[in-house]
Amino acid sequence: MAVFANLGGDNPMTAGASERPSLTQMSKEESVLREGTSLTEVKGRFKKLGERLQFIEDGTTKSFKCLENLCLQRIATNQHDDDRKVTWIVSAKVTEFNGENFLVLEKAVRGR
Numbered sequence: 001m002a003v004f005a006n007l008g009g010d011n012p013m014t015a016g017a018s019e020r021p022s023l024t025q026m027s028k029e030e031s032v033l034r035e036g037t038s039l040t041e042v043k044g045r046f047k048k049l050g051e052r053l054q055f056i057e058d059g060t061t062k063s064f065k066c067l068e069n070l071c072l073q074r075i076a077t078n079q080h081d082d083d084r085k086v087t088w089i090v091s092a093k094v095t096e097f098n099g100e101n102f103l104v105l106e107k108a109v110r111g112r
Contacts, residue, residue, distance in 0.1 A: 033101050037094040043087055043111060046079060053079070055090060055103055064103040067095065071105040087111030 044057040049065060053076060056063040066072050075088070089111055092103040 032096060032099055033094045035094065035096045039090070039092045039094065039103070041089050041091060043089050045085070045087060046075060048079075055088075055092075058087065064092075064094070064101055066092075066103045066105060069104060071108055075105075075108055 042055075042057055044055050046053045046055055046066075047063075048054075052068075053066045053072060054063050055066055079086075087110070089109045090103075090105055091107040092105045095102045095104060
């Protein structure tokens with residue numbers, strides 16, 4: 001799994017692979033990711049949370065509310081109640097508001 005967290009403010013594409021902690025490696029103090037952090041090809045599922053969709057990374061309890069954009073609209077349009085088990089591979093930017101992270105999806109592909 002390729003999960004990159006830009007915790008140091010460096011460009012995650014130019015940092016060495018060993019410098020990229022995954023979401024599961026983060027300590028409790030780091031549970032809120034920095035604004036602009038890139039997540040690349042993270043595997044997980046979407047779940048309806050009120051009027052929003054929430055992305056839950058596979059194998060962890062880490063979840064993010066997703067901000068509305070065209071990518072999310074396409075997922076919501078194709079997501080049915082019985083599709084909760086469908087795995088997606090997403091790339092996104094992290095935003096932060098009031099100590100909580102949100103995702104702005106950039107790419108989402110249904111897993112196989």
